[in-house]
Amino acid sequence: MTGEVRAAERSARRAARSTPVRVGARIGIAAYGLTHLLVAWLALQVAFTGSRERADQTGAFQAIIQQPFGRLLLWALVVAFAAVALWRLEEAIWGFSYEEGRTTKLRLRATSAGKAVIFAVLAVLAARTAAGGGGGGGQQQATAGLLGLPAGQFVVGAVGIGIVATGVGTVVSGVRTSFRRGMSLPSDRRARQVALRSGQIGFVGKGVAIGIVGVLVVIAAIRFEPQEAGLDAALHALAAQPFGQYLLGAVALGLLAYGVFCFFDARYHRV
Template sequence: MNHAGRTAHRSAKSAARSRPVKAGARIGIAAYGLTHLLVAWIALQIAFGGSGEQADQNGAFQTIGQQPLGRALLWVLVAGFAAVALWRLEQVFWGFSYESDRVTKLRKRVVSGGKAVVFAVLTVLAAGTAVGSGGGGGQQGATAGVLGMPGGQLLVGVVGVGILVAGVVTVVTGVQQRFRRDMSLPSDRHARAVALRTGQVGFAAKGVALGLIGVLVVVAAVRLRPEEASGMDTALRTLAGQPFGPYLLAAVALGLLAYGLFCFFDARYHRV
C-alpha cells in the first residue's frame, strides 16, 4: 500500500511538472491576459456610450466566440486554463522551493489553491461558451441559495468581506511589487520596467474591482437581495453610475488593460 501510494504520488508530481503542462500553463496565463484586455475594452465602452456585452469573463468569452475561428480559440483557452489549474494545484503540494521562509511558502501555497479553483472555473466557463451554453446568472443564483439557508446571510457577508480583503491584498501586491518574487524578470532594462509598471497598475486596478465586488456582496447580504451580488459586470456598471463614475470606470478599465498586458510578461517570465 505504501509503495503504491508513493508511486502514485511520484506519478502525479511528474505529470503536473511535465513540459506539456508547463507550456500549457504559460498559454493559460497569456489567455487570462487576453480576457482582461477584452473586459477592459467592454468597460471602456460602458464608460463612454454603453455596451450590451458583460464586462466580465463571460462577456470576454462570448466576444471571442463571435469572431472567425472563435470556437477553436476558445478550446485553446480551455486547454490553457486547465493546464494553469493543474500547475497551481502542483504548487499547493510541491511549489515555491525557492522561498526559505515557511510562513511565506505556506501563504503562497494557499493562494495557489485559490487560483487553482479560479482557473478550474474559467475552464468550465470557456468550455460552456465553446459548446454554446450560456454562463450568466450563476453567481446570483448561488447567492440566493445561500441566503435562503440558516445562517446564510452571515455566510454571504463573510464571503463578501473575504473578497474585499482579497482586493486590498491585490492592491498592496501591486503597489509593493510583490509579484516580482515569482518571476524571473528579463535583463533588458526597458522590458523589465514595462513589466513592473504594468504589474503595479494592473494589480491595483484588479484589486479595486475585487473590492467593489466584495462591497456588493456584503450589501446583498445586508439587504437580502442576491441580485446585487452579480460579479464584475455589476461592480463596474455600479461604479459607472456614481458621480464622475464614467471617468472612474475608465481609469479602472485602463488599469485592467495594464493587467492584461502584464499577464503576457507573466506568461513569459513566471517561474513555472
C-alpha cells in the same frame, strides 16, 4: 499500500510538472491576459457609450465566440486554463519547498490553491460558452445558493469581506511590486520597466475592481439580492456613480494594464 500511494503521488507530480502542462500554463496565463483586455474594452464601452454588454469574463468569452473560429479558440482556452489550474494545484500541494519560513510557505501554497480554483472555474465557464450553454450569472447563482442556506446571509457577508481583503491585498501587491517574486524578469532595462509598471498599474486597477465586487457581495447579503454580486454588476454600479464614467474608465485602464502584464508574466514567470 503506502508504496502504491507514494508511486501514485510521484506519477501525479511528474504529470503536473511535465513540459506540456508547463507550456500550456504559459499559454493559459497569456489567455488570462487576453480576457482582461477584452473585459477592459467592454468596461470602456459601458463607461462611455452606455453599453449594457456584460463586462466580465463571461462577456469576454461571448465576445470571443462571435469571432471567426471563436469556438475553436475557446476550446483551446479551456485546455490552457486547465493546464494553469493543474500547475497551480501542484504548487499548492508540493511547491515552494525552497521557502524557509513555514508561514510564508503555507501562505504561498494557499494563494496557489485559490488560483487553481479560479482557473478551473474559468475553464468550466469557457467550456460552457464554447458548448453553447452560456456562462452568465455564475457569481449570482453561487450567491443565491449560499443565501438559501441557514445563516446564509452571514456566510455571504463573510465571503464579501474576504473578497474585499483580497482586493486590498492585490492593491498592496501592486504598490510594493511583490508580484515580481515569482518572476525571472528580463535583463533588458526597458522591457523590465514596462513589465513592472504594467504590473503595478494592473494590480492596483484589478484590486480596486475586486474590492468593489466584495462590497457588492456584502450589500447583496444585507439586502438578500444575489443579482447585485459579480464583476459585471460592480462595473455597472461604478458607472452609475457621480463621475462614474471616469472612475470606470480608470479601472478599465487598470484592467488593461493587468492584461498587458499577463503577457510578461506568461513569458517570465517561473513555471
